[in-house]
Amino acid sequence: MVHPKQPPEKGDRSPTGEDAAIQRIGMHLKSRFGGPPPGEIWSGDDAAVVSLPGVAGGHASLLLTTDAVVAGVHIDLAVVGLADVGWKALTVAISDIAAMGGTPAHALVAVGAPPGTDLDEIAAGIGEAAEHWCCPVVGGDLTSASEVMVSVAVTGSLEGPAHAVLRSGARPGDALYVTGRLGASAAGLRLLRDGPASVPALDETERAALELAHRRPRARLAEGLAAREAGATAMMDISDGLGIDLDRLVRASGVGFVLDEVPVAPGATPEEARSGGEDYELLIAAPDDGSLPDRFGVVGLRPPHRIGVCTADGGERRLGDGALEATGYEHRF
Amino acid sequence: MVHPKQPPEKGDRSPTGEDAAIQRIGMHLKSRFGGPPPGEIWSGDDAAVVSLPGVAGGHASLLLTTDAVVAGVHIDLAVVGLADVGWKALTVAISDIAAMGGTPAHALVAVGAPPGTDLDEIAAGIGEAAEHWCCPVVGGDLTSASEVMVSVAVTGSLEGPAHAVLRSGARPGDALYVTGRLGASAAGLRLLRDGPASVPALDETERAALELAHRRPRARLAEGLAAREAGATAMMDISDGLGIDLDRLVRASGVGFVLDEVPVAPGATPEEARSGGEDYELLIAAPDDGSLPDRFGVVGLRPPHRIGVCTADGGERRLGDGALEATGYEHRF
Numbered sequence: 055m056v057h058p059k060q061p062p063e064k065g066d067r068s069p070t071g072e073d074a075a076i077q078r079i080g081m082h083l084k085s086r087f088g089g090p091p092p093g094e095i096w097s098g099d100d101a102a103v104v105s106l107p108g109v110a111g112g113h114a115s116l117l118l119t120t121d122a123v124v125a126g127v128h129i130d131l132a133v134v135g136l137a138d139v140g141w142k143a144l145t146v147a148i149s150d151i152a153a154m155g156g157t158p159a160h161a162l163v164a165v166g167a168p169p170g171t172d173l174d175e176i177a178a179g180i181g182e183a184a185e186h187w188c189c190p191v192v193g194g195d196l197t198s199a200s201e202v203m204v205s206v207a208v209t210g211s212l213e214g215p216a217h218a219v220l221r222s223g224a225r226p227g228d229a230l231y232v233t234g235r236l237g238a239s240a241a242g243l244r245l246l247r248d249g250p251a252s253v254p255a256l257d258e259t260e261r262a263a264l265e266l267a268h269r270r271p272r273a274r275l276a277e278g279l280a281a282r283e284a285g286a287t288a289m290m291d292i293s294d295g296l297g298i299d300l301d302r303l304v305r306a307s308g309v310g311f312v313l314d315e316v317p318v319a320p321g322a323t324p325e326e327a328r329s330g331g332e333d334y335e336l337l338i339a340a341p342d343d344g345s346l347p348d349r350f351g352v353v354g355l356r357p358p359h360r361i362g363v364c365t366a367d368g369g370e371r372r373l374g375d376g377a378l379e380a381t382g383y384e385h386r387f
Numbered sequence: 388m389v390h391p392k393q394p395p396e397k398g399d400r401s402p403t404g405e406d407a408a409i410q411r412i413g414m415h416l417k418s419r420f421g422g423p424p425p426g427e428i429w430s431g432d433d434a435a436v437v438s439l440p441g442v443a444g445g446h447a448s449l450l451l452t453t454d455a456v457v458a459g460v461h462i463d464l465a466v467v468g469l470a471d472v473g474w475k476a477l478t479v480a481i482s483d484i485a486a487m488g489g490t491p492a493h494a495l496v497a498v499g500a501p502p503g504t505d506l507d508e509i510a511a512g513i514g515e516a517a518e519h520w521c522c523p524v525v526g527g528d529l530t531s532a533s534e535v536m537v538s539v540a541v542t543g544s545l546e547g548p549a550h551a552v553l554r555s556g557a558r559p560g561d562a563l564y565v566t567g568r569l570g571a572s573a574a575g576l577r578l579l580r581d582g583p584a585s586v587p588a589l590d591e592t593e594r595a596a597l598e599l600a601h602r603r604p605r606a607r608l609a610e611g612l613a614a615r616e617a618g619a620t621a622m623m624d625i626s627d628g629l630g631i632d633l634d635r636l637v638r639a640s641g642v643g644f645v646l647d648e649v650p651v652a653p654g655a656t657p658e659e660a661r662s663g664g665e666d667y668e669l670l671i672a673a674p675d676d677g678s679l680p681d682r683f684g685v686v687g688l689r690p691p692h693r694i695g696v697c698t699a700d701g702g703e704r705r706l707g708d709g710a711l712e713a714t715g716y717e718h719r720f
Contacts, residue, residue, distance in 0.1 A: 076529050079510040086518040090525070102525035104493050106439050106447065114439070116449075120495035120528050120540055127499075127531045160437050162453035164538045169719050177412040185419040192423070192435035192451055196409050198718040199457045201533050205497045207453055207540030385531040386502050 072385040073302070095220065098306075100153035100290050101210065103218050117210035117218065119150035125202035127385070128332075133246035136172055136202065138269040140179025143204035146293065148187045149273040149334045151210035153291040154218040155282025157275065158189035162207045166199030176204065187273055216282050224288035224307035224339035226366035231338045231346055231358035233277045236296055237322025240330025242268030245321070253321040264321045271334045277355055281338045284349035288339040295329035295382020299337060301371070307339070310370025313362035313378060328373075329381040339364055405718040406635070428553065431639075433486035433623050434543065436551050450543035450551065452483035458535035460718070461665075466579035469505055469535065471602040473512025476537035479626065481520045482606040482667045484543035486624040487551040488615025490608065491522035495540045499532030509537065520606055549615050557621035557640035557672035559699040564671045564679055564691035566610045569629055570655025573663025575601030578654070586654040597654045604667045610688055614671045617682035621672040628662035628715020632670060634704070640672070643703025646695035646711060661706075662714040672697055 080097045090096045093115075095103040101119035123143040125131050131139075144161060151158045163180055167173060173196070184191050189208060212218055224230075242264040245253050250261060274291070281289055288307050292299045296316060304311055318327040338358065340346040347357050362373075371377050413430045423429045426448075428436040434452035456476040458464050464472075477494060484491045496513055500506060506529070517524050522541060545551055557563075575597040578586050583594060607624070614622055621640050625632045629649060637644055651660040671691065673679040680690050695706075704710050 072529055075506050076527070079506060079527070079529070082507065082510040083514050083517060083524045086514050087523045090523075094525075096523070096525040097527060102493070102495070104525055106449075116439070116542070118493060118495055118526055118540075118542065120497045120526060120538070122497040122499055122528050122530050122538060124499055124530055124532045126533065160435070160451060162435070162451055162540045164453045164455040164540075166455055166457055166536060167720065171720065173408050173412060173720055174415065177415040181416050181419050184416060190420045190423075190429070191416045192427075192429040192437055193453060194409070194412070194430060195454050195538075196405055196412070196718060196720075197455050197457055198460045198720075199455075199534065199536065200459065203499060203532065203536060203538075205453070205455060205528075205536075205538035207451075207495045207497075209449070209451070209542070385529060387500065387504065387506055387529075387531075 075387050095218070099220050100150040101156065115212055115218070117151055117154055117156045117212065119147055120205065120207040121147040121150065122203060122205040130243070131202070134269050136175040137179030139202060139204055140176040141183045141270055143206045144180050144183035145187065145271050145273050146334065147206040147208040148189060148275070149291045151208055152273045152275045152278035153289050153336060155278045155289065156210035156212050156218065157279070158187055159209045159211055161189050161191045162193045163191050164195040164205040166197045166203045168200055169198065171202060187275065219282050219286050219289040221288055221290050221303050221306040224303060224309050224364045226309055226364055227342060228287050228339040228364045229342035229360050230311060230313070230362045230364060231340065231360055232292065232317065232335050233274050233358050234335040234356070235317040235319040236292065236333050236335060237326035237330045238264055238267035238319035239271060239332035240326040241319060241322035256321045260320055271332060273334060274336045276353065277336050280349045280353050280355055281336065281340065281346060284340060284346045286338050286340040286346065290337050292333050292335050292337050293331060294384065295331040296327065296337070297329045297378050298380050298382030298384065300378065301380035303337060303339070304364065308368050309364040310367040311362055311364055312370065312372040314374065315361060316373065317359045317361065328378065331383040408720050428551070432553050433483040434489065448545055448551070450484055450487055450489045450545065452480055453538065453540040454480040454483065455536060455538040463576070464535070467602045469508040470512030472535060472537055473509040474516045474603050476539045477513050477516040478520065478604050478606050479667065480539040480541040481522060481608065482624045484541055485606045485608045485611035486622055486669060488611045488622065489543035489545050489551065490612070491520055492542045492544055494522050494524045495526045496524050497528040497538040499530045499536045501533055502531065504535060520608065552615050552619050552622040554621055554623050554636050554639040557636060557642050557697045559642055559697055560675060561620050561672040561697045562675035562693050563644060563646070563695045563697060564673065564693050565625065565650065565668050566607050566691050567666070567668040568650040568652040568692070569625065569666050569668060570659035570663045571597055571600035571652035572604060572665035573659035574652060574655035589654045593653055604665060606667060607669045609686065610669050613682045613686050613688055614669065614673065614679060617673060617679045619671050619673045619679065623670050625666050625668050625670050626664060627717065628664040629660065629670070630662045630711050631713050631715030631717065633711065634713035636670060636672070637697065641701050642697040643700040644695055644697055645703065645705040647707065648694060649706065650692045650694070661711065664716040
């Protein structure tokens with residue numbers, strides 16, 4: 055069993071890491087087809103963008119994404135329930151659709167579980183999330199396995215004429231935003247494991263919110279849609295930690311960054327905010343003219359946090375007077 | 388670890404079985420949305436049929452299906468390789484598309500694996516299958532896990548005007564066909580485990596074919612398409628065994644059956660043919676006027692095996708002078 059939520063291995067982006075493995079495997083798979091046809095995006099972003107099969111000459115696009123949640127790796131069943139596993143598995147896949155500016159359409163769920171597992175509890179959590187995010191589960195598979203794992207695939211659509219917001223479009227001078235304070239999920243896990251004494255400054259309501267942030271992450275669908283409408287140039291969800299995810303975004307875009315601050319969730323440490331991961335807030339690059347916060351205001355969303363700007367130096371990784379390291383959660387292989 | 392390929396538990400369709408669990412979970416999930424809109428099929432068939440998101444007023448349908456393959460459950464890594472796991476995971480999902488009469492479009496793959504697993508070998512098998520079945524992998528997820536598991540979601544389309552072929556359309560008097568002799572996968576696994584002495588009647592070429600049937604199953608895409616074109620009334624793929632899968636088809640259709648014979652693959656036992664599973668041949672109900680074999684002949688396919696007929700008595704389960712029990716592989720929970 056892999057230890058849940060291993061401490062991030064700082065600055066280490068070795069060939070055994072997740073990104074390296076994904077890139078290598080992606081090459082394997084793409085090379086057989088000579089890469090995607092024009093207008094399609096295959097692996098490398100939050101979701102794939104493909105043309106709709108069977109729609110001749112149409113401009114309609116389909117978003118496709120998949121995520122797997124494994125007990126003992128993504129979820130510590132000692133402190134969260136099976137319904138939370140179900141909720142989380144669906145929500146993190148829907149978060150990938152949000153990160154393209156899309157709207158989820160349908161979900162498929164494959165569940166693996168040892169004999170004796172309360173499948174109804176997993177299904178209840180999946181069902182709550184499906185209803186909450188308006189994304190019906192239309193099919194699935196159920197199999198024996200030695201540990202609980204829930205794998206979800208979600209389709210999505212793009213409303214209106216604008217394209218999906220990729221990771222690769224940020225330009226020097228663009229402002230960088232996050233849709234909420236960070237570190238809440240990591241701090242929530244700490245609270246669930248170590249008890250209230252680990253977050254002495256928080257009252258009961260705040261502690262409950264922190265636990266919920268870990269157990270029941272949110273997909274920022276309205277924010278993703280608003281960002282696309284406001285002309286965001288790049289977007290992704292923060293699943294593995296701001297450090298590692300921002301590194302991915304600026305590498306894809308060929309820019310650097312200078313951050314003024316990283317907004318820290320109540321109860322979280324600055325380290326948790328920088329590299330805790332699993333907050334599923336959106337990281338957005340947009341023209342620095344106020345259009346993004348304006349749009350968020352118009353549609354009634356919490357204002358986004360402006361955390362810094364993109365710069366022309368692709369090697370720049372500045373946070374205040376120091377550096378933001380590309381740390382966060384990477385699976386090891 | 389679940390023992391690979393447990394002997395089927397005969398006649399036992401208990402509430403802890405796979406079908407019961409799937410039905411219960413399906414109710415959980417469907418009830419929140421009041422069931423599918425008109426024209427859509429959600430869980431309960433080989434694949435879901437949904438309207439294409441974002442295509443207003445169109446009749447275009449999207450097929451969606453997911454399957455998970457878990458080492459130690461579906462695959463015995465002592466006798467087959469990681470590339471076979473990859474091939475099989477993609478192929479069995481594509482087989483679900485074949486069983487609707489559809490054409491695969493895009494695949495998503497989630498891989499879980501312990502540290503040290505040769506991910507490139509898994510990817511090579513996935514890539515070979517993707518190329519073979521013309522179904523590019525456009526996205527994926529990679530995660531640590533304590534055992535190797537590959538979860539695949541596939542989208543598909545329906546060419547031409549005809550509808551998807553469901554499990555539920557068989558009528559009394561329809562002929563029942565299978566697209567090939569059965570039991571080859573189970574016999575191939577036996578050969579791989581017990582050696583050539585376990586299949587004394589076969590020569591080296593036949594043994595190689597039998598091993599391949601287990602390691603590299605085929606998706607019967609051309610057969611599924613031809614069956615739909617020929618007016619097949621019901622269809623599914625034989626994944627868990629003819630006994631259990633035919634029981635599922637006739638239950639869905641509200642008919643019974645009388646079988647003359649079950650065609651047995653060279654080297655397989657009659658028991659393996661009846662309940663071995665994993666052959667992924669298609670089971671088809673069609674008007675008993677020869678139109679299905681005619682169509683197969685026109686498009687150059689091997690003739691299907693006519694195994695019997697559907698009857699009006701929903702309780703009838705006859706094979707020759709005896710009964711065909713609803714046995715096959717069911718996951719236990």
